[in-house]
Amino acid sequence: MDDVALQLKALLFPAIADIAVRSVDVDVENVRLDAQCTTAGAACPGCGVCSTRVHSSYLRFLADARSAGRSVVLQLRVRRFRCGNTKCPRRTFVERVSGLTRRHRRHTERLRSILTTVGLALAGRAGGRLAAVLGMSVSRSTMSTAHVRAASTT
Ligand SMILES: [Zn+2]
Structure with missing residues (x-):
């Protein structure tokens, strides 16, 4: 290499x-x-x-x-x-x-971590808007799912 x-x-x-x-x-x-x-x-x-x-x-x-x-x-x-x-x-x-x-994910763990942090802070529609401002377009349901997953593991 x-x-x-x-x-x-x-x-x-x-x-x-x-x-x-x-x-x-x-x-x-x-x-x-x-x-x-x-x-x-x-x-x-x-x-x-x-x-x-x-x-x-x-x-x-x-x-x-x-x-x-x-x-x-x-x-x-x-x-x-x-x-x-x-x-x-x-x-x-x-x-x-x-x-x-x-498996079956379309994001890297790095991006997933960022989305989870945004989801924990804002969740739902507000989290989706911030992600869009940051150039990470995700659906409101994805943001809510990230929020729920993160909350269930803590
Ligand atoms: Zn085997």
Whole structure:
């Protein structure tokens, strides 16, 4: 990995291990980050056995916190692995990047944290308005959901 890629990773995802930023595209309104995991394999969530047998890969598009007035989208390539354990009920599984996002989410954990904070402070319509001012367009129900989720975990 070259120095620029290492610096980008350290700048953009300092707390995330095993991820590499492959490219950054910037235009007037948007920043697109292309990234992927750097590990050779992943542990099956069903049995815990590590696999390096890649079945396929696909792109996830995750909204991230804005930067310098631009919206940021993380284009993350994730791999699907074959589980090599014949006793495991899972035949394939998708790698997970701890601290970056969660299953079925469209936001990074960084953006989710910001939305949760806004939701806790304002909730509902007021939270949605503040998020819009900050350039994070989310629905009122998303803001209310973030508020309820955060309140239930504290
Ligand atoms: Zn397994």
